[in-house]
Amino acid sequence: MAERIEMLKTIYGRFDEDKRLTSSRQGQLEYFITMNYVDKYIKSGDKILEIGAGTGRYSIALAKNGYDVTAVELVESNLEVLKKNAKGIMNISAFQGDALNLSIFDDNTFDVTLLFGPMYHLYEEKDRHKALDEAIRVTKPDGVILVAFLSAHAIMMSNYLSGNFKEGFTANFDEDYKVKHFTEQAFTGFDIVEFEGMFEAKPVKYITTVAADSVLEIVERNPDFKMSDDDFKLFLDYQLHICEKREMLGYSCHLLYICRK
Template identity: 45%
Template sequence: MTIELEKHYNKFCEDKRLTRRHGQVEYITSMKYIHECLENMTDVKILDVGAGTGRYSVQLANEGYDVTAIELVKYNLGILKSKKSTVNAMQGTALDLSRFEDNTFDMTLVFGPMYHLYKQEDKVKALEEAKRVTKVGGVILVAYIMNEYSIITHGFKGNNMKECIETGKITEDFHSVSEPEDLYDYVRIEDINGLNEEVGLRRLKLIAADGPANYMRPVLNAMDEETFELFVKYHLTTCERPELLGASSHTLDILIK
């Protein structure tokens, strides 16, 4: 799995993903809720697990926060370090945060790992580690990619549905089945709820991080700036609505220890 991820991110420009318009929606939304969580905190220590190229960790460090970043992929880590921020960045995995003591961080971000962990026990382990290193009363923000986005875009829009059913990549109730070579894993809200229950984490909010943005890439790219700002305003107004959560391509789970 590690080798496959290395190959993927050596070709995929993660640094630019969140600067494109559909990615901007996800980034703006996530930062809004990060800042909401930080409002009443002082002397904050933040851990960014699976930090990628540092889109979040570098910005938070530039805002004056004490940020530590863990990234598995050397290529991404190199880009993060090249930004010359105050982020304490190091290579590591979400499954083993043993270099950190219990109750160390006020906020822990887990924005990348759950995309790539397809085994239930690994997802549980990543959440348990995030919980362990977070202080009591601290917050853990976890990002997921949602199942219905995969079904609609890769399955139906990409015209792969019949093949996926024949090869067992999709169950009878249309839940995608991921293997290591697939790189990405897709979940439903009940899957997320089950993880939280198993690890013993309480939800503050579940957010549609990008709502319909990923489905609308050409439309967003064609918008003038004023219309795009209206779309972002619409999204931020509706991103907590429960009827829209499962259809979002990404969700952001905000949890408290």
């Protein structure tokens, strides 16, 4: 655990996590799509848990909308920003904690559970299942769980088509094209069917899988890229109508798996 915490400190010390969802069209799209689905499944009076809350973009927005929010974040620097940004908001509580151990919470406590960061950084199968099991455990019966994950195939398209494809392939796949997970990846991706398969034996009912950011992570790196506010609004509306289509999932680096306990 100590090694993983140090690695995460290093990763999140490299960039401004607090601005990630606001400073680019890709981040804005990911935020809007994700919040659209959170809003779809929450109702007045719900208690919400966000595990891996980062600097609190989702948790604080939900608290401002009147929900009772509990935020758990492992990286201390992120948690400090979260607490600073949440100052004065009475209906949000923030704790330092690990997705692998939510023992501070009783079974069946939350109506909606958001597991938005941890699956990017869990490399061992037992740890991934532990995080999912803990999220399910603390969720009330009939509660909804939204889990964010990365597509390994989209990572290849967005990061490794500039003369470094061999490097990316070696980092993400074995010789039989099976996705690899290991600490040195920093961010680990999944085959979408592989990810969905982790839930098959768990006490949840599948709702949907959602493409959260489409191809924007790729195209926004083009120096000629531009998108007006009007075009972005139209593109967002378009994505909201197609983001559950299976053919759209492989384009998107960021995805959401949604299920009901």
